[in-house]
Amino acid sequence: xxxxxxxxxxxxxxxxxxxxxxxxxxxxxxxxxxxxxxxxxxxxxxxxxxxxxxxxxxxxxxxxxxxxxxxxxxxxxxxxxxxxxxxxxxxxxxxxxxxxxxxxxxxxxxxxxxxxxxxxxxxxxxxxxxxxxxxxxxxxxxxxxxxxxxxxxxxxxxxxxxxxxxxxxxxxxxxxxxxxxxxxxxxxxxxxxxxxxxxxxxxxxxxxxxxxxxxxxxxxxxxxxxxxxxxxxxxxxxxxxxxxxxxxxxxxxxxxxxxxxxxxxxxxxxxxxxxxxxxxxxxxxxxxxxxxxxxxxx
Amino acid sequence: xxxxxxxxxxxxxxxxxxxxxxxxxxxxxxxxxxxxxxxxxxxxxxxxxxxxxxxxxxxxxxxxxxxxxxxxxxxxxxxxxxxxxxxxxxxxxxxxxxxxxxxxxxxxxxxxxxxxxxxxxxxxxxxxxxxxxxxxxxxxxxxxxxxxxxxxxxxxxxxxxxxxxxxxxxxxxxxxxxxxxxxxxxxxxxxxxxxxxxxxxxxxxxxxxxxxxxxxxxxxxxxxxxxxxxxxxxxxxxxxxxxxxxxxxxxxxxxxxxxxxxxxxxxxxxxxxxxxxxxxxxxxxxxxxxxxxxxxxxxxxxxxx
Numbered sequence: 001x002x003x004x005x006x007x008x009x010x011x012x013x014x015x016x017x018x019x020x021x022x023x024x025x026x027x028x029x030x031x032x033x034x035x036x037x038x039x040x041x042x043x044x045x046x047x048x049x050x051x052x053x054x055x056x057x058x059x060x061x062x063x064x065x066x067x068x069x070x071x072x073x074x075x076x077x078x079x080x081x082x083x084x085x086x087x088x089x090x091x092x093x094x095x096x097x098x099x100x101x102x103x104x105x106x107x108x109x110x111x112x113x114x115x116x117x118x119x120x121x122x123x124x125x126x127x128x129x130x131x132x133x134x135x136x137x138x139x140x141x142x143x144x145x146x147x148x149x150x151x152x153x154x155x156x157x158x159x160x161x162x163x164x165x166x167x168x169x170x171x172x173x174x175x176x177x178x179x180x181x182x183x184x185x186x187x188x189x190x191x192x193x194x195x196x197x198x199x200x201x202x203x204x205x206x207x208x209x210x211x212x213x214x215x216x217x218x219x220x221x222x223x224x225x226x227x228x229x230x231x232x233x234x235x236x237x238x239x240x241x242x243x244x245x246x247x248x249x250x251x252x253x254x255x256x257x258x259x260x261x262x263x264x265x266x267x268x269x270x271x272x273x274x275x276x277x278x279x280x281x282x283x284x285x286x287x288x289x290x291x292x293x294x295x296x297x298x
Numbered sequence: 299x300x301x302x303x304x305x306x307x308x309x310x311x312x313x314x315x316x317x318x319x320x321x322x323x324x325x326x327x328x329x330x331x332x333x334x335x336x337x338x339x340x341x342x343x344x345x346x347x348x349x350x351x352x353x354x355x356x357x358x359x360x361x362x363x364x365x366x367x368x369x370x371x372x373x374x375x376x377x378x379x380x381x382x383x384x385x386x387x388x389x390x391x392x393x394x395x396x397x398x399x400x401x402x403x404x405x406x407x408x409x410x411x412x413x414x415x416x417x418x419x420x421x422x423x424x425x426x427x428x429x430x431x432x433x434x435x436x437x438x439x440x441x442x443x444x445x446x447x448x449x450x451x452x453x454x455x456x457x458x459x460x461x462x463x464x465x466x467x468x469x470x471x472x473x474x475x476x477x478x479x480x481x482x483x484x485x486x487x488x489x490x491x492x493x494x495x496x497x498x499x500x501x502x503x504x505x506x507x508x509x510x511x512x513x514x515x516x517x518x519x520x521x522x523x524x525x526x527x528x529x530x531x532x533x534x535x536x537x538x539x540x541x542x543x544x545x546x547x548x549x550x551x552x553x554x555x556x557x558x559x560x561x562x563x564x565x566x567x568x569x570x571x572x573x574x575x576x577x578x579x580x581x582x583x584x585x586x587x588x589x590x591x592x593x594x595x596x597x598x599x600x601x602x603x
Binding site: 133136137139140141142143144145146148150153154225229232233236237238249252259260263266267273274277278281282285 | 309312313316317320324327334434435437438439440441442443446447449450454534537538540541542544545548559560563564566571574575578579582583586
């Protein structure tokens, strides 16, 4: 008996070699991905880049404006906040929080959503009915509200925020994985694997997953962006990452009281949040275009 | 058609049941509710008294059924903070949020659909690129930051709009813009892709070949089909928008259901939180149900599947 046939065509070449010639021409993807890399470096190298300790308070430089405004100095390029903490350092460390939350939440929700979606698409019938119902029920539940309530009840910490968001955001993974698995479940190579006596688990791991990994990557990228925004929103509402952690959402919340005189306290962390989410979305959209040309007009 | 509506209603009811179950168990997310209500200084006797007073000593299934029964008869429990029936607090707040949400979704459709049609009819032109930029920026803009930016621009730098409350039509402008910019990008994108898909079909080519006025082809044949998925999306977005009002209402100090939810969460006023979560879910379920019915009416193919 020969080995099970390898999934053809789509999974035959690694992604990189297929998109390499084309990805340079995709401006949106190149731009988004480059910015994303810069943010990732910022997060990883935060201890080296940050000019000050992000937690160190300095009453002498309270509310020091950024360097491009009157009264700013290069000692605090982005100024210093209400208790004199260096804003630039807090922005660097904030990138860590955002990206860490985005990645962890996506990992957790990817695990849940892909398991449910692939199971629904592969087995069909009753399993599909039950899982589709679960997805619809999940969509009916207001995410922000439930996340706020649960985080507040359980007690706010980084781990709780990640767990709650991860348990709530699996819907898109499940929907996309279900649809993609349905499309290939009766393909010849799956039937061949079945005829050869491969178990369900073998078929899912060896035949289905390699063929849906492109879509998985796209959804994961877009989901990272969503998780980042939600973490910031929860922290902004005071029920997310607890102070004094340098979360961008929390920094915006702390700057709210000074919106009339020092709006830069809000615009700076918000701009970083916006650019990070924009770059992540552009990377995701670009990946979709590059891996599935027929999706270009979506 | 009636059979489709009936089938769809049954699944809607099942969905309400599932969501109510999830909402009910929200009460236990923070551990024993009686201990939580007694607070840190509560003695064991206090906890037992609370347990009896609120019926936490009954089997969970009985608690759920009496809670659900109360909900169905309009009794949403008593707020722990106000010591008033939840329904008496909720109705007015919900009305405020719904009114704002309805205005915002109308604005979002009024912007998203024409922009999507224009972009879809002229792909890869200036207008298409503008629409794409509009969508990409909107989808990356955190709602609360956009709201604060508007406050900085129109209440601080150029003080022409009020930054809080909901007393006059001027107060509606900023919250409406924020909420609709949250919903418009997805509506625009779906309209655009729907338009591109429809314009490529045989029946449009036939209609054009028969010499029907281009405007009529667009309005009568293309738009109707392109908008079918948009109906469901707009309904879903309206549901999300209501649930997402918690952020906008906290920025603009609007006394709606979203702000009530936030305050109740900070006060751990569980009966109010549960009622709000269930209400928002109910709205979503009803909205998507209505959208499906409208779609079945617009598109006979949907009724069969």
